[in-house]
Amino acid sequence: MNVVTPGLDRPWLFEAFPGLQKQLPWTPLVEAPTPVHRLERISSLLGKEVWIKRDDKTSSEYGGNKPRKLEFLLGEALAQNRKKVVTGGGVGTNHGLATTIFGKKLGLRVTLGLFDQPVTAHVRNNLLLYQAFGAEMKYMGSALKAALRYYLVEKIRQRSAYPVPLGGSCPLGALGYVDAGLEFATQVRRKEGPLPQMIFVAAGTCGTMAGLVLGLRLSGLNTRVEGVQVAPSAFANPKALLRLARKTLTLMRRLDGSVPGVQLNLVDFPVERGHYGAGYGHPTPACREAIQLMGESEEIFLDPTYTGKTFGALLARVRSEPGEGPVLFWNTLSSVDLTPVAQSVDFRSLPVAFHRFFECALVE
Ligand SMILES: Cc1ncc(COP(=O)(O)O)c(C=O)c1O
The missing domain is CATH 3.40.50.1100 (Rossmann fold)
Incomplete structure (x- = not known):
């Protein structure tokens, strides 16, 4: 290694x-x-x-708990000379956002497989931020389907990408x-x-x-x-x-x-x-x-x-x-306020599958 x-x-x-x-x-x-x-x-x-x-x-x-895990995970992606990282989570995943931000910083392209969760303002903010920081976003439907698709399809389809498990927990x-x-x-x-x-x-x-x-x-x-x-x-x-x-x-x-x-x-x-x-x-x-x-x-x-x-x-x-x-x-939650970055993104620039998260009622 x-x-x-x-x-x-x-x-x-x-x-x-x-x-x-x-x-x-x-x-x-x-x-x-x-x-x-x-x-x-x-x-x-x-x-x-x-x-x-x-x-x-x-x-x-x-901030939050994710950068600590990513020091080792993205460290390994770099050591293995990978150019791309695949990970996933709920549509509001902080882990996905952290991977996108630090992946970009380290020159790695990030793909996120995203599945349903209740739509709060935080979820919307994160969706806009994945787009702002250049993640490739794939909508995966319900959590169960997402898990199956993540493991069975994405890992095989994108063999050259570094797979980070959900939440970076390994x-x-x-x-x-x-x-x-x-x-x-x-x-x-x-x-x-x-x-x-x-x-x-x-x-x-x-x-x-x-x-x-x-x-x-x-x-x-x-x-x-x-x-x-x-x-x-x-x-x-x-x-x-x-x-x-x-x-x-x-x-x-x-x-x-x-x-x-x-x-x-x-x-x-x-x-x-x-x-x-x-x-x-x-x-x-x-x-x-x-x-x-x-x-x-x-x-x-x-x-x-x-x-x-x-x-x-x-x-x-x-x-x-x-x-x-x-x-x-x-x-464990980041206190860095990225709202201004999120506000600079029009949700219509996201893949169409994600538009409905901006058109539905918010869970308060
Ligand atoms: C803010 C925040 N706290 C805690 C957790 C849970 O950490 P873990 O998945 O390592 O149990 C997460 C996971 O996504 C998170 O985003």
């Missing part, structure tokens, strides 16, 4: 396990470490220390969050943030939480990470999380024998299912309240699909079981 030479900074992963640096492709995208701070107003409202990890600020081009992508776990443990050691009693993070395709838990355990932190289900339980469940975390650890240990064989069990991957609501992308009352509270008190913007549900679950837990130590909300 070719190795991409890291830029000025290198991931914490290579600091901790130098043997990995020679083996793993990586391209720098993340402005690390992202800040950790107390949510002052929310903490006093709740009478409990609530902290936030600002992964909304992973990049000034497009062992290589999850390494981005192993790295985030090491980064956070360093911040705790430096007393830039507290050792939380509990961390709340969204669980969709699971690469974020699986990697994070592994990274924390490799750093010797036993903090409980609570996944909040935001995607169908076929994807977001403790077994899927455990499987992905174990595969990621196996990959690391195969490449560098100095990586310790930490024990990972189902209890390390609890998933809160009570905030999923009617389905993927369907807002719930608790999620709307969480979005409003975070916006009004802290001026931090959350979304109804992922982070609103996750912060809603944190609020409910803190209110019902106040507990002892601080809790931490891991923000």
Whole structure:
């Protein structure tokens, strides 16, 4: 495997396990470490220390959880000299948008296979942004058909393209969050943030939480990470999380024998299912309240699909079981405002199959 030479900074992963640096492709995208701070107003409202990890600020081009995964995935696409990347998701996929933005930056053409989800303003914004950043967009209908078509047709038809799984969640992508776990443990050691009693993070395709838990355990932190289900339980469940975390650890240990064989069990991957609501992308009352509270008190913007549900679950837990130590909300949504870019695109310039997403009523 070719190795991409890291830029000025290198991931914490290579600091901790130098043997990995020679083996793993990586391209720098993340402005690390992202800040950790107390949510002052929310903490006093709740009478409990609530902290936030600002992964909304992973990049000034497009933040959120995706750039961390793409450092390894697009690193591998470049190392394999691919010119094109194929991936997919719901019509509002943030993963698809991040892949498009960073793919373009790295000279890779991106094709997105997009399937139905409830049409919110965020979904429309993202559709316009795929077009603005030059993605090739293919409409795939319902989620089930899309999954079949993505795996059976696109991967065969576009053999030369680098296939990125949905959400970038595979062992290589999850390494981005192993790295985030090491980064956070360093911040705790430096007393830039507290050792939380509990961390709340969204669980969709699971690469974020699986990697994070592994990274924390490799750093010797036993903090409980609570996944909040935001995607169908076929994807977001403790077994899927455990499987992905174990595969990621196996990959690391195969490449560098100095990586310790930490024990990972189902209890390390609890998933809160009570905030999923009617389905993927369907807002719930608790999620709307969480979005409003975070916006009004802290001026931090959350979304109804992922982070609103996750912060809603944190609020409910803190209110019902106040507990002892601080809790931490891991923000995985980009806070870079690309609305002006989206507004420069006329939806009629998108492929015709997508026009109906601008002609239907919005889900509020
Ligand atoms: C903003 C945001 N948060 C969380 C997630 C879930 O992350 P994962 O798919 O790694 O579980 C996603 C996935 O698309 C996302 O876009």
